[in-house]
Structure formats: C-alpha cells, structure tokens
Amino acid sequence: MPLPGPDARVVEIRVAGLVGTTGEALLDATAAVDVAGDGIGQFTRPADRLRRPAPGPVLQALGRTVPRILEGYLWSRMTSGGVAKATWALLFPFSLANVAHWMLPPVPERSRVARVLAAVCRSLLRVASLALTMLLISQVAVITLDLVAAQCLAPNTGCLDWAPSWSRESPVARLSAGLLPLLVLIFLLHLISSTNWPVEPSKPVDAIGDPLPGDDLRTSPDTPLLRCLHTLSALACVALLPLGGPLRPPSDAFGAALWGVAVGLIALGLILVAVLDVRVLTRAIGRWTQRLVLGLGLALVVAVVVQVREMPQALPGTQGMVEVIGSGLLVVVVLFALLLIPAALVARRGWSALPRRLRPWMGGWAAAPALALAGLLGGGFGAGVAIAARKLLGTDDLVLPRGYTLLTMVWGVGIVVAAALAVFGFAGAVPRRRRKRGVPKVVEMLQDKPEDSEEAAAAWARSAWERRRLHQLVLAVVLVMSAATLALLTVRIGDLPLPTWLDPLSALGVFALGALAAGLLRVVYTAATSPERSRHLGALADLVCFWPRAAHPTVPPCYALKVVPELAARTRTHLAEPNTRVVLAGYNLGGLLAVVTAARLMRELPEADRSRVGVLTAGSPLQWGYQRAFPAVLPHKTLARLFGRLDGRWRGLSRGTDTFGGGVTTWRHEVKDGKLHGVGYLPDGTVGPLVPAECGNSGAVVLGGDHWLPDPLRAPSPGHRWAPGVCRHADYLADPEWDRAVACAAGLEIPGKPMRPAAEQFPLFGDLPPVERPRFKLDLRHSPN
Secondary structure, three states, X not given: OOOOOOOOEEEEEEEOOOOOOOHHHHHOOOOEEEEEEOOOOEEEEEEOOOOOXXXXXXXXXXXXXXXXXXXXXXXXXXXXXXXXXXXHHHHHHHHHHHHHHHXXXXXXXXXXXHHHHHHHHHHHHHHHHHHHHHHHHHHHHHHHHHHHHHHHOOOOOOOOOOOOHHHHHOHHHHHHHHHHHHHHHHHHHHHHHOOOOOOOOOOOOOOOOOOOOOOOOOOOOOHHHHHHHHHHHHHHHXXXXXXXXXXXXXXXXXXHHHHHXXXXXHHHHHHHHHOOOOHHHXXXXXXXXXXXXXXXXXXXXXXXXXXXXXXXXXXXHHHHHHHHHHHHHHHHHHHHHHHHHHHHHHHHXXXXXXXXXXXXXXXXXXXXXXXXXXXXXXXXXHHHHHHHHHHHOOOOOOOOOOHHHHHHHHHHHHHHHHHHHHHHHHHHHHHHHHHHHOOOHHHHHHOOOHHHHHHHHHHHHHHHHHHHHHHHHHHHHHHHHHHHHHHHHHHHHOOOOOOHHHHHHHHHHHHHHHHHHHHHHHHHHHHHHOHHHOHHHHHHHHHHOOOOOOOOOOOOOOOHHHHHHHHHHHHHHHHOOOOEEEEEEEXXXXXXXXXXXXXXXXXXXXXXXXOOXXXXXXXXXXXXXXXXXXXXXXXXXXXXHHHHHOOOOEEEEEXXXXXXXXXXXXXXXXXXXXXXXXXXXXXXXXXXXXXXXXXXXXXXXXEOOEEEOOOOOOOOXXXXXXXXXXXXXXXXXXXXXXXXXXXXXXXXXXXXXXXXXXXXXXXXXXXXXXXXXXXXXXXXXXXXX
C-alpha cells in the first residue's frame, strides 16, 4: 500500500441503516444539503448557514491533521413514505417467502445430489409462494365477494342499509361489486411486481476469480414469467369462486366449461412455476405469449360475470377454496421442510469446522420455519382482517369459513407459547445468566468505574442472550404453531368434534388476529398520512426489501440493487483524485451494504485504487445474524477473503451491550493476563489467532478488525458530543473511537498504536517536521580584516 502524501485527504461516505433517518442525524450535523443523487438515493454533506456544502471535521492521523470530506447516503425513500409504500406492509408474508429463498444452504461444488435437492427446494418455494398469492386473493374474496356482496347485499337484510335497492336486486351488480376490488388488488399486485428502482447503467461486474460476499445478489431472469403466472392464477381463483369453488363444479354446461378452464389455468400455473428452472421451456414463453395468457384470464372473469343468473346468499365455494389452498400450502411446506434436511446435511461439510456461533442457524434449515411463518402470517392476516370486517359491518350473523375458527386456535396456541417463552427468557434466563457470570473481565477492561461496570454487565447479559436465543424462541413458536395446524387439520378432515377446552384459545386467537389486523391497518394508515411516523414500518421494510425477487415476484423492489451500484459509482468518482482515500462507513444494516459495495469494488477497481478503499461497520448484525441466516450469500470464507483483499482496512465498531449489532471480524474472545485474546480474520485472507489487544486511551479495545467500545462512555471527549448512560445500539458517532476507526480504515493508522496530535509531535512547526539547522564553524585566520 502506498504511503499517503502530505496532501492526502479522506472521504467518509456514511450509509444509513435500519429505519429511515435524516441527513443531519446521519452526519451528526446541524444542517445537511444534497450534493448528488436522483431524489430516491441521496448523497448529502454538512451545510453551513448559507446551505453550502461544508467540509467535515479533520482526522488526527500520521501525527498531523488530515482533511476529511463527510458524505452520507440516504435510501429510506425506497422503503418508507407515501401511500404505495405503506401498503407494502400487507405483502410481508410474500416478502418472507422470498427471503426464505436466500436462506437456503449453499450448494457444494461437484455434488450432483446437492444440486438436485437445491433445485427441488427452489421449486417447492415457488409453488408455496404461488399458493400464498392465491390464498390472499381467496381471503380478500371472503370479505368482498362473500361477506359484502353475497351476505350483506342480499335482499331483506339489515346489513349496509344505506345501499340502494337496485344493488340488492341485481345479481350482476352484487357480483360486480364483489369482484371489482379483487381485480383492482390483482392489478396493484402486478404493478408492484413490475416496479424497479432506476439505476444508471454500469459495466458488468467481473465474476471471474474467488467468490466474494454478495456475488449472487441479483434479480432472477424468470421474474417476468413468474409475475405472469401469479397474476394468471389470481384471476383464475377470482373466476372459480362464483362458480362453486374447486370442489363443486356447476351443473350447467357453460358454467362447467368455465369451471374447467379456471381449474386448468391454476394447474398450468402450478406446473410452470414448479419447472421454472427448465430454461428451454421458460424461454419459449415470451412476452406476447404472457400477454395472451393474461388476456385469457381476464376474459374468463368477464365470462363468469356475464353468465351469472342468480347470486346466492352465501357463496358455497368460499369455504372449499380457502381450505384447499391452505391445505395445499401446508403440504408443500412440510415437503419443503423434509427435503431441506438432506440439503442442509450435504452442505454441512462446508461449515462443520467453524465454531458453533458462526454456523448457520439450525444447521442450514432456517428456511423451513421462515416459509412456515410466511404461511401462518398469510392465513392470520386474512382471518384477522375478515374478523375485523365482520365487526365493522355491525352484525354477527355473517358467516365466515369454518377454517378460520381453527386458525384462531392456532394463533391462540402461538400467543400462549410466545408469552411463556418470553417470561422464561427475559424474567428467568437473563437474570440467571447475570448472576452466574457476574461482571465479565472484558467489561472490567472497558469500564473504569465500578458503577458503570455493573450497569454494563447487566446490558451485556441481556444482549448476549438475545443474540444467541431469540431466533430459537421464534423457531419454537413456529414449530408449535405448525404442529397445532397439522393436528387441527386432522380434526377438520375427520370431522371430529373440537374439545371444549380449546374455546379460550380460540377467543384469545380471535383477539390476537383482530388486534393484528387493526394494528397493521393502523400502521399502514399512519405511514401513508405521516411518513415521519412510519419508523416501525420502515424497519420492517428495510429487513425484507434487501433481497431481490426470486421465489415470489410480488414483493417490493430490492433497494440493494440500487444502493450498491450508486455507492460504487460515487466511490470511483472520489478515487479519480489520486490523493483521496474513501471509507465506506455503514451503520447497522448499512454496514452490510458497505461490505457488499466494497466486495464489488475489489472486483472492478485496478490494483492501485483498491488500496485506497476501506470499510467501517458500526453495530452490524453481519456475524451473528446475516452470515448465519444466509450462508449461501455471505459465506464465511468470502468474508475472510474480502478482509484480505482490503488488507485489514475493514474496521468494526462493536458494543457488548448492543443487541442488534456485534463483532464482525473476531470471535472466541477470552481475557488472559489482562489482555483480550481471540480468533478472527487476518490481513492475508485467512483465519487464525490474533495479536492480544489492550485498552487504548479512549477506553476502546482493538482486537483484529473489531473495536470494542466502552458503554457507558468513560468521559466526555473534546470535539465529540456527550451521550450519557448505556447507549446500546445508538450514538456510535459520539464515541471518539469512530474517528480512529476511520483513520485505520483509510490506511492512515496502524491498529493498536495510539494516535498523537500534530502539536505533540511537531510543537514548533505544526504539520511540518523540524528542519535540522546546519552548524558552521567560523575560521578567522583567513579573514581579510
């Protein structure tokens, strides 16, 4: 790496993380102004009183002050704000099923069995995702077509008494009133699946060489066909409901023909979705063929409306439609969970040598409970909204599918189990862990006051327990709810009477689902009317919208596909000046974006420019969360390789009190002889024991690439604002170690050595070294005088 010259400068690009923030908060400045971007992705800088871009605070490095240009990248407009983005919360089950695709275990090289298992698992994921789309349409049809059009608008009912009489007497009008919201919903889903963020074209990334983190982050080329099949199946479900559902074909010939076409289109969609990996077949279905098929589905719905002669007071096909789709979804989830076991076992040799805390969650089987949770949430959302709609209609005489009663019991069981596990964990396990371990030695190294050590030790115990056990609690709840679903489905198929002791669980489930629906609609309304108050919805969207479309096309557009290229382009712009070094500094989820961007730059940049790029992550869930949940996208070896490509210029700020963040480059920490030891990534791209760390002047302990910060802060620092108390996941910028980590990531400082201000090293001449004065000896013997 070349040594920095006297005119070296650092450009620090801060990337926002979870929950949309402002430019002022990201830059820790009183004012900020945009300097680049298209309004969706914004690059900002600190501003002076005239709203002009101002330089950032200087860095103390190389024994002098180094200029720093501070920029921030805001991408929160991609996930929050506006009515359209607010409705994305309704698509959370779809997004969760799509996330399950990225949680699949990696496929080992030269393993035909692993490739076959992976292909079958991807196929089942796509089939389950299609079932989720049909389940959503069917459950919305329960409200609009059955509750409202068939039951409420029936003649001689007191429901919706403000409706005109002609709307009750005309079967076509009632049917149209129930079908129109469904068609609008299908159109909106198709529109959402067609939306992508605009990205300036750039040269393709060279994939030659060893893999790096995020190489597989790209949208599937089959997304347009997948979108067409989902829309076609949704239209077929809409047409099938007035015809009697999947179990009751009409008696008349024309109705039976329409029924057969609808069932055939659904079967065609399921088959094509399952064999989507067969490129020869999918390439034959071009854009015009897709439009023709969608036109056929729309014509089928119109034909059903035209042929209707009477509208029953309750649709007989609603019950069967919901139950058939729900049962089929359950079967697919079970098959997926079973086939995922051998797939995870085959891939196990790739991580069996890793320590337990770095291995994939549940041995690589985490995609199965994620898909099961997507199905439970999808069914729960639909049932909760239907129950809430019946309450809003003001009458209890309206009939809902009997399967909703079983679903309320399942959610009642889930609520009870979740409450019991939460009490056991937070009221029992965490205090017991605190009493057992006392004050850890690493906390004593970080904190210089006994009262701070006690407060920090309690926060360390809680955060460590949550990072290690919270996903296990979610797994336990999902497994119990899945088992309850199987048991109650057996009771339903056998037409067995339900035990009376389940009635309280059903009542609890009704309350939970009603509250879930009401809370969801309230969050959507709040986010649509007041974008600044949509923090919780934004956090939810940030987590699931990171991943490109794969298993399910009807998910919000992936913001990572826009953020990473724009960050890389901005970095190249700054690197055009030869004396500039760029540090990509990401906060929580922004750290993951910074790491993926750095991996891309390591492929694109020439060797001379790579040495001028560094990465800083703060409060990042990369190691304990994303690396373990997505082992195929962020493998352990690729992260170590990236650390080697950066030659150690990957620094991570961590706090043991931070539940969401943690160490990113080190593990197996142990304090011996007053020094912190551990294992981690080495600058040569390998893994091994690290040089023991010691506590620095600011109180931080630097081990490998991780800077462990004291929390609470030890004392106020000149040039930094003060943040009292235990900060946990907040106020990383208030710690003076942030500036030191930036200098290390820029290659201006060697970790483990304290920085010295310029005035201490060169007290007389500032940034210039003292000039050695020549000594002259006066000889008067040859003087002319």
